[in-house]
Amino acid sequence: MSLTPSLKPLALACLLSVVAATAGCSDSAYESSFVYSQGTLSLMREAQDGTKEIPGVKTLLDDHFGNPQHLKAWEKLPIDFGGTITSVETVSPADSGHQVVKLTVEEGQTLPEKAGSVRFVTGACSGETAQVTKWNAETGEATLTAIPGKEIATGDSCAVDGGTVLSSGRMLYMRHCSHCHGTSGDGAGPTARYMTPKPRDYRHGVFKFKSTNDMSKVSRNDLSRIVRYGIPGTYMPSFLLMKDDEHHAIIEYVRFLSMRGEYERKLIAELSSDFSQMAYDSRLKSGEKKADIQKELGEYLAEDLKESATSLGDDLAEIWSAADTAEAVVVPAVPRIPDTPDSRRRGRELYLSKTFNCADCHGIDGAGNGPQTIAFEKNPSKNDELYNEPGLHDIWDNLNQPRNLQLGMYRGGRRPVDLFSRIHAGIKGSRMPSFKNTPHEDIWHIVNYVLSIPFETEPGATGIAPITESVAAPAAVTAPAGN
Amino acid sequence: MPDERLVLGDGNTVRGVFVYLKNAPKGGKALEAPAEPFMFDQKNCRFFPHCVIVPVGQEVKVLSDDSVAHNTHTYPDKNPSVNSGVAPGDREGKLSFTYRKAESVPLSIKCDYHTWMTAYQLPVDHPYAAVTDENGAFTISDVPPGKHSFVVWHEAADGGFVERKLAVEIKSGETTEMQIDYPSDRLKL
Numbered sequence: 001m002s003l004t005p006s007l008k009p010l011a012l013a014c015l016l017s018v019v020a021a022t023a024g025c026s027d028s029a030y031e032s033s034f035v036y037s038q039g040t041l042s043l044m045r046e047a048q049d050g051t052k053e054i055p056g057v058k059t060l061l062d063d064h065f066g067n068p069q070h071l072k073a074w075e076k077l078p079i080d081f082g083g084t085i086t087s088v089e090t091v092s093p094a095d096s097g098h099q100v101v102k103l104t105v106e107e108g109q110t111l112p113e114k115a116g117s118v119r120f121v122t123g124a125c126s127g128e129t130a131q132v133t134k135w136n137a138e139t140g141e142a143t144l145t146a147i148p149g150k151e152i153a154t155g156d157s158c159a160v161d162g163g164t165v166l167s168s169g170r171m172l173y174m175r176h177c178s179h180c181h182g183t184s185g186d187g188a189g190p191t192a193r194y195m196t197p198k199p200r201d202y203r204h205g206v207f208k209f210k211s212t213n214d215m216s217k218v219s220r221n222d223l224s225r226i227v228r229y230g231i232p233g234t235y236m237p238s239f240l241l242m243k244d245d246e247h248h249a250i251i252e253y254v255r256f257l258s259m260r261g262e263y264e265r266k267l268i269a270e271l272s273s274d275f276s277q278m279a280y281d282s283r284l285k286s287g288e289k290k291a292d293i294q295k296e297l298g299e300y301l302a303e304d305l306k307e308s309a310t311s312l313g314d315d316l317a318e319i320w321s322a323a324d325t326a327e328a329v330v331v332p333a334v335p336r337i338p339d340t341p342d343s344r345r346r347g348r349e350l351y352l353s354k355t356f357n358c359a360d361c362h363g364i365d366g367a368g369n370g371p372q373t374i375a376f377e378k379n380p381s382k383n384d385e386l387y388n389e390p391g392l393h394d395i396w397d398n399l400n401q402p403r404n405l406q407l408g409m410y411r412g413g414r415r416p417v418d419l420f421s422r423i424h425a426g427i428k429g430s431r432m433p434s435f436k437n438t439p440h441e442d443i444w445h446i447v448n449y450v451l452s453i454p455f456e457t458e459p460g461a462t463g464i465a466p467i468t469e470s471v472a473a474p475a476a477v478t479a480p481a482g483n
Numbered sequence: 484m485p486d487e488r489l490v491l492g493d494g495n496t497v498r499g500v501f502v503y504l505k506n507a508p509k510g511g512k513a514l515e516a517p518a519e520p521f522m523f524d525q526k527n528c529r530f531f532p533h534c535v536i537v538p539v540g541q542e543v544k545v546l547s548d549d550s551v552a553h554n555t556h557t558y559p560d561k562n563p564s565v566n567s568g569v570a571p572g573d574r575e576g577k578l579s580f581t582y583r584k585a586e587s588v589p590l591s592i593k594c595d596y597h598t599w600m601t602a603y604q605l606p607v608d609h610p611y612a613a614v615t616d617e618n619g620a621f622t623i624s625d626v627p628p629g630k631h632s633f634v635v636w637h638e639a640a641d642g643g644f645v646e647r648k649l650a651v652e653i654k655s656g657e658t659t660e661m662q663i664d665y666p667s668d669r670l671k672l
Binding site for chain 1: 554556561570588598601648669
């Protein structure tokens with residue numbers, strides 16, 4: 001990595017700033033580690049581990065994300081790791097174990113009021129941490145404990161209290177989230193096996209309940225809402241009593257785990273068709289030579305994967321950043337259609353219509369028991385093998401009951417706009433498709449109908465206007481829907 | 484409903500086999516994604532075409548000639564997954580998406596309303612790819628001279644691969660003809 005003394009490429013120069021995870025906290029007694037996915041473990045040994053010089057999947061993951069005791073901040077990713085990146089402007093000679101430096105930040109940024117430690121990310125001291133004994137936020141002058149045997153130099157970049165958000169996010173996550181979602185965010189914590197529905201496995205980078213459009217990732221706001229209010233009808237509780245900065249730290253950590261998992265999946269996708277253990281065996285069987293396959297893998301790791309490893313990071317940065325922009329959010333083009341008997345009736349017509357055919361999964365009375373729930377599906381990620389049980393499955397291979405709309409319990413939120421989002425953007429990872437290309441008025445009618453289902457005396461009954469209203473509104477005298 | 488996993492032509496030739504170079508060859512032509520969209524159709528609860536190569540960057544528009552609801556649910560490895568409803572009789576193609584990355588193997592596309600509906604698409608970032616026609620024939624033209632290895636993939640082959648690395652030597656200005664055999668007892672049907 002080249003060192004550039006100018007301020008502009010500072011962010012580039014510290015792609016891998018290492019953060020202290022526990023800072024001597026007593027929790028370090030509970031050592032934990034990130035597990036590699038089954039996909040990684042099914043690759044050829046060399047593809048997993050790499051060779052001395054060339055990284056494999058595990059090496060790339062460790063280099064970019066670290067382990068729970070020693071997290072790494074990949075600056076390229078849109079995660080608030082915490083801390084301020086600074087550059088050393090002047091250095092005075094070390095004096096009795098202390099050294100005075102002057103630190104500057106990029107234009108538009110400010111130095112924090114207080115500082116505990118400084119971690120060097122470039123230069124001779126790269127990877128070393130110095131404690132701050134005196135701090136002047138205005139002038140940037142700081143007295144640091146000297147780093148034995150190493151020289152701080154002008155132009156070095158260092159992170160002031162780097163990674164504080166991520167490390168506190170990790171502490172909170174381990175305390176409140178990991179027993180279900182797992183240390184690695186694989187949804188396989190110790191309690192997960194007793195739960196239905198299963199805790200989310202973050203590693204696909206896919207979240208079901210979000211306000212963004214069908215092709216966008218989950219936004220920070222969406223995650224914040226889930227952490228604060230929980231998911232009704234599931235084991236996910238509300239953490240409303242936590243402070244704002246704690247919510248923030250947890251969300252950044254969950255995003256960190258999601259991006260780690262997604263990065264792993266994408267690396268596997270690059271390798272698995274040719275270099276999984278299964279592919280290797282079948283290649284040997286078809287007459288290829290062991291040495292040739294290994295040579296090919298070596299070349300692939302050294303060139304193609306190295307290249308992909310970088311571009312995959314860029315892709316992650318782009319798509320996760322985009323989720324937090326205003327353009328990503330589903331915004332109805334028309335205000336909610338007033339919830340009238342007519343609208344509910346229209347909604348029921350649409351619910352049963354050929355365009356939406358909601359009843360195919362949710363049932364004609366909304367009980368979540370449509371004909372699809374008794375059909376056997378094929379598993380597209382397992383070469384179209386049939387699932388062992390009938391019904392709808394999501395990308396995590398969990399059996400999903402289509403929501404029983406009679407219960408009035410909506411996992412993604414019960415505000416009309418939440419239901420609008422579910423229909424407009426679909427539910428990512430599940431079979432629920434997006435209906436983004438249908439008129440927004442129609443979606444509102446369905447929302448009005450669906451919200452009325454729990455109060456129906458019989459299917460479609462609330463869609464039929466009381467006599468008084470039918471008389472008042474001639475337009476309502478249309479054939480009752482649903483027969 | 485016909486089972487489209489293995490469709491044979493004259494003399495047991497196989498339709499819908501993907502033949503492609505894994506990576507763009509040195510000295511090859513650059514891919515030019517057509518400006519007009521690729522129309523992906525549905526009729527009688529079947530996808531048309533069943534197998535197709537799609538250049539990266541070309542818009543895919545999804546049509547329906549049916550009077551029932553469909554959804555188009557893609558299962559790619561490297562591109563984002565699409566799962567969106569298609570209205571009955573949509574001849575305009577309101578649902579549109581574009582592959583941004585080449586995939587290593589064809590991805591499957593499903594309709595969740597009609598679980599038998601399956602199609603395969605292979606997004607490529609070079610022009611050296613083809614799908615066999617109803618009589619198992621295909622042509623890949625203007626391949627740069629030299630030694631190449633082609634991937635041969637079919638949905639009914641064991642693990643998908645008919646050949647992982649089909650070695651072919653191309654000589655300048657000549658046409659190389661080749662027959663690719665696959666034993667029927669290895670088919671997974």
